[in-house]
Structure formats: structure tokens, C-alpha cells
Amino acid sequence: MPTRSGSARYEGFGKDGNGWTSTQSGVLKDQRYGFGSRFEDGPGTNPEELIAAAHASCFTMALSFALAGAGYHDGTLETDARVTVDKDGDGFTITSSKLELKAKVPGIGEEEFAKIAEGAKANCPVSKLLKAEISLTHQLSN
Template sequence: MPTRSGSARYEGFGKDGHGWTSTQSGVLNDTRYGFGSRFEDGPGTNPEELIAAAHASCFTMALSFALAGAGYNDGTLETDARVTVEKDGDGFTITASKLNLKAKVPGIDADEFARIAEEAKANCPVSKLLKADISLTHELEQ
């Protein structure tokens, strides 16, 4: 499986700093982010928005493949993800990712759909990541 990457650069610190984030694919290319786009209504993106988009798209694709595997070949899936960040002592914590799914799957009954959707939620790689151990390596330039 391929490894995917993203990067971030931040200049200045705290509220006065600002940064840029990019993705390997180029979909994001030096897209601005900072305090204003994260905690206010400033222009740019923020990590929680990117996590929400990643979770929504990962879950939706996982569900699509699960439905195809169960013999369903037609339909539409639309997922909205809402990631919540809350103040936690001196910092912040992402406390929830809420997936809201609207689906059209001809011929499926509600119980089977709910079972397949729950399995897709539990097994999509981003859902697993949000429960994962995170590792860090670092280098300080002098």
C-alpha cells in the first residue's frame, strides 16, 4: 500500500503566527491556516476541518465497498462529518467526530443497512486512526 503525505509550515508563534499546509496530491498547496481559521471565522483551513473531510470521505468509501460486497450495485451516499474540538486544561482536545449519512440504496432493508453502515464506521481507516497510538520523531535545528 502506498504511503500518503501532508506537510505544514508555521511562521511566528501563538495567535500572531500563521501557517500553510500542503498535500502530496497537490489538492492543498500552501493553503493558509492559523488561529483565525481554526478558532474564529478567518480565511483558510484548519486541522479539524481536514479531519472531518478525511473521516467523511473514508467512511463513505468504506460503506460503498461494503455495500458492493453485499451485492448492492446502485445508490448514492452523502456523508457530513462534524469534528468537535474543546478546551481541555491548557490545551485542546478533539472530543468527537459525528458522521451524518444520507443514503439511497434500492432494495436494502433498514436493519441490514444499519449493520453494514456500523461495520463500515468501525472499519474505515480514519475511524481506526482516531483511536490509534501516535508516534513522533523530531529533529531540532540549531
């Protein structure tokens, strides 16, 4: 499987700093982010909305494949994810990702659908990442 990448650059520090983020695919190219876009209503993106988009798209695709595997081949899935960040002592913690799904799958019963959807939620790679070990390497130059 290929490795995907994203990058971020931040100039200045704290509330006065400005950041830019990019993705390997180029979908995001030097997209602005900073304190204003993260904690206020300023222009630009923020990590939480990017996680929300990743979680919604990953879960929806996982559910699509699970439904196809169960013999369903027609329908529509629409997922909104709401990622919450809360103040935690001196910092912040992402405390939840709430998936809100609207689905149209002809011929499926509620119980079967709920079981397949829960399996997709538990097994989509982004859901697993949100519980994963995170590693860090660094290099400091003066």
C-alpha cells in the same frame, strides 16, 4: 499500499503565527491556516475540517465497498462529518467526529443497512486512525 503525506509550516508563534499546509497530491498547496481560521471565522483551513473531510470520505468509500460486497450496486451516499474541538485545561482536545449519512440504496432493509453502515464506521481506516497510537520523531536545529 502506498504511503500518503501532508506537510505544514508555521512561521511565528501563537496567535501571531501563520501556517500553510500542503498535500502530496497537490490538492492543497500552501493552504493558509492559523489561529483565526481555527478558532475564529478567519480565512483558511484548519486541522479539524481536514479531519472531518478525511473521515467523511473514508467512511463513505468504506460503506460503498461494504454495500457492493453485500450485493448492492446502485445508490447514493452523502456523508457530512462534524469534528468538535473543546478546551481541555491548558489546551484543546478533539472530542468527537459525528458522521451524518444520507443514503439511497434500492432494495436494502433498514436493519441490514444499519449493520453494514456500523461496520463501515468501525472499520474505515480514518476511524481506526482516530483510535491509533501516534508516533513522533524530531530534529531540532538552532
